[in-house]
Amino acid sequence: MPKLTVDGVGEFEVPAGKRLVNALVDECGVDQLHACGGVARCTTCRVEFLAGEPAAITKAEQAVLAAKGLAGTPGLRLSCQIACDGDMTVKVISRLAGSGRVDSGKRPADAIEPSPEWA
Numbered sequence: 001m002p003k004l005t006v007d008g009v010g011e012f013e014v015p016a017g018k019r020l021v022n023a024l025v026d027e028c029g030v031d032q033l034h035a036c037g038g039v040a041r042c043t044t045c046r047v048e049f050l051a052g053e054p055a056a057i058t059k060a061e062q063a064v065l066a067a068k069g070l071a072g073t074p075g076l077r078l079s080c081q082i083a084c085d086g087d088m089t090v091k092v093i094s095r096l097a098g099s100g101r102v103d104s105g106k107r108p109a110d111a112i113e114p115s116p117e118w119a
């Protein structure tokens with residue numbers, strides 16, 4: 001099982017292939033935002049990679065990061081567009097606490113949405 005390290009939170013074993021956003025919530029107990037429900041629209045699921053950033057990126061992630069002016073920010077990725085296929089270390093930078101939102105957003109589906117097209 002891949003090891004997911006969350007800076008300042010701990011180290012967790014996560015099921016291989018699980019969506020990073022759901023692993024952060026389920027295995028790590030993080031109040032990670034995912035306002036659009038994991039469909040690459042909002043960018044509130046963003047995390048900062050400290051290690052293990054996947055080289056693969058979905059076209060949907062690329063497009064929304066560019067649209068929000070976030071493309072090219074070092075380590076910044078969308079946790080709803082990433083599967084836990086290897087060991088990763090991330091910093092949580094978009095949490096419910098302090099956001100002023102009433103909830104984290106609809107639970108993202110188990111599989112990456114929209115159906116991934118890799119850039």
Ligand code: FES
Pocket residue numbers: 033034035036037038039040041042043044045046078079080081
């Ligand atoms: S972009 Fe909205 S949850 Fe990932």
